Amino acid sequence: MTFSSQVWNMSADTTVSIFYGPLSWFKQELGDLEHESLLELVHELDEERRQFRLVGHGQQEPLESSRQRPALVVAESNDYASFNEHFITNFAGQIRSIDPEELWLHNPPAIVQAQVQRLFGVNVERYDYPAVTVETLVKINEGFAAHLVGQNAVKESLLAALYPLTASGRTRPVVLMFFGPSGVGKTETAQFVNSLLGGELMRKQFSMFHSDKFASYLFGGHHSEGSFARDLLDRDSGVILIDEFDKANPIFHSAFYQLFDGGLFEDKNYHVEVGPEVIICTSNYESEDQIREALGDALFSRFDALIRFRQLSRPETVRIIDIILDRRLNDLTEKELELLDQDGLREKLHGMASNVKNVRKLAKFVDEVLSLQLVRALITRPSNTELSASE
């Protein structure tokens, strides 16, 4: 995929615009502007050159010469993966040969940006990520209890921790560590905050990576592979959720120093600047001391706030059981409802409140008990005296 520079007569310089942000936004910026995809153009030109070589042996006019100078050529975030290494390392030269009037690059690798910046006039556009405002804080304050049962102290700490984001001069993110037992609302709280800001939550679960894959995901591998940096660039949410941070091997901790400090994340291929947004890490650590011990002072000190989620009390657990049960009952048909002994069911589930505190487990348990009662009622219906009262 190389082009000789005589493909087109170079009439004028190319204006390059670089867009950093989500694809949906880039497409919106593009609107109905007529454009050609760089990827397709490169394939077409490659094919033409191949045919020319086969047929012409240099005696014929190059086929490309019949082409018009492209007006607007576009490359999207995903496209760079399809170019070979040679094309990427000679990107600016290749663009010179193609010589479009305008080139729009969406989330290009750093090497591509550096090259085009050296050769052409470049303007850079950045997506405005949803920002925490005083209004967001009001909504958190008012809506928290409707989403989360208990965890009142969390709400207070959260409001205090997010407050600095409302300052107009702020350029760096706020970095939070949510810690505490499993299934008590950490991920749910991150989702709640994001729902107030908008965009699809960027959520990375660190338990899902094996060490070898994780290294290239974090530090960057071949430019065609997915990476944390690229996911950061492509995101559209105001919250960045790094779920299960405690499951990452400590050798990866240093990758986060710069990001947590000033919002800069660089890997082998990409350079990302995260602005005044919210980065939330979650973990099952039990105390601040344990976090400091596990993460080390360097990383520990980079968190703006550590927010503890507590085990739910028995009355709180009972309230959650009721919420889950009501939600499930709402989904049943009238016939199914007739088969159920709702009071008995509720009582049985309340009895579980002292033993099961993990809400995720509680929800599964509610489903199990509910299905079991329904099935039992269905298969033993005529002789089931326990159910006859509600029939």
Ligand SMILES: Nc1ncnc2c1ncn2[C@@H]1O[C@H](COP(=O)(O)OP(=O)(O)OP(=O)(O)O)[C@@H](O)[C@H]1O
């Ligand atoms: N305090 C709570 N009030 C209401 N619902 C809750 C609460 N805690 C958890 N849930 C519900 O339970 C489910 C699991 O909660 P969540 O994913 O937030 O747990 P978590 O604290 O992140 O646990 P883990 O440490 O295992 O990731 C979600 O569906 C959530 O809505």
Ligand SMILES: [Mg+2]
């Ligand atoms: Mg979670």
